[in-house]
Amino acid sequence: MANFLFSEKFSFAKGDSVVVIGLGRFGGSVAQSLMRLGHDVMGIDRDAAPVHEWADLLTHAVQADSTNQQVLRQLGVADFAHAIVGIGTDLAASLLTIMTLTELGIPDIWVKARTAEHGQIAQRIGAHHVVYPEKEMGERVAHLITGRMIDFIEFDDGFAIAKIHSPASSHNSTLADGQIREKFGVTVVGLKRASQDFQHATPGTQVLPGDLLIVSGPTHLIQKFAGHST
Known part of the structure; x- marks a missing residue:
């Protein structure tokens, strides 16, 4: 011992x-x-x-x-x-x-x-x-x-596609206004809202609390974005 x-x-x-x-x-x-x-x-x-x-x-x-x-x-x-x-x-x-x-x-x-x-x-x-x-x-x-990612697929080069809970920093703004790609280096490719069909993301897509996001980018950057609260 x-x-x-x-x-x-x-x-x-x-x-x-x-x-x-x-x-x-x-x-x-x-x-x-x-x-x-x-x-x-x-x-x-x-x-x-x-x-x-x-x-x-x-x-x-x-x-x-x-x-x-x-x-x-x-x-x-x-x-x-x-x-x-x-x-x-x-x-x-x-x-x-x-x-x-x-x-x-x-x-x-x-x-x-x-x-x-x-x-x-x-x-x-x-x-x-x-x-x-x-x-x-x-x-x-x-x-x-950690609870930050619901699911994700990682490729050999460190690139991933993940399903995450929308972080607080993205709430109540469009993807364009939130500048997610510019600030975090990841791309939101889709969004799923409760009781609604999946929608492909556009610059005008608004993110609300409770939304699920499909995000692509380097794994470590997705992880950072998923845990961003402010």
Whole structure:
């Protein structure tokens, strides 16, 4: 066990904190992406090697047994808004960890599943989202977890097309008046408003609170625009 005072609680802003359990290829990729997006990330793994590897790259990296509720409670995991279970080959440890997180009342649990059966069981015992690594990449999941992007497709050159909630900075103005392309370097190509048909965007398209926007551009610029509140 790594040197750690279990009586010490970490202090995280609930909306910005994520605990990643299992720091293998998938968990490490998601954790790294979330750090780049400015979130506090605690990484947990039962083995020392990945903890040492990620110690200087994450907000905190801890060697611990994620199936032990008391250990997770002492680590302050119950205060996290999101949890990602990226445990690889140990199905029992994955499922027991999900149960433990559920008992702690984590409101948003994401699980890496190896098979459809694994995913089905995970959802039955409390997982809110199931990710299949062969279909989902860590970068994509990180964007979705933040809540800024509803969905997106990223191409090899870093260009993406994304569906996002309209940011507050774009509300109650036309695309031309808001100068979104000039200010943010992205292009709004379409808009979907509740109870209305999808519409292709024009300079005169007005954006209202609650609208969904289809945006194209470099992934990092879309992410910046999606999180822009003023």
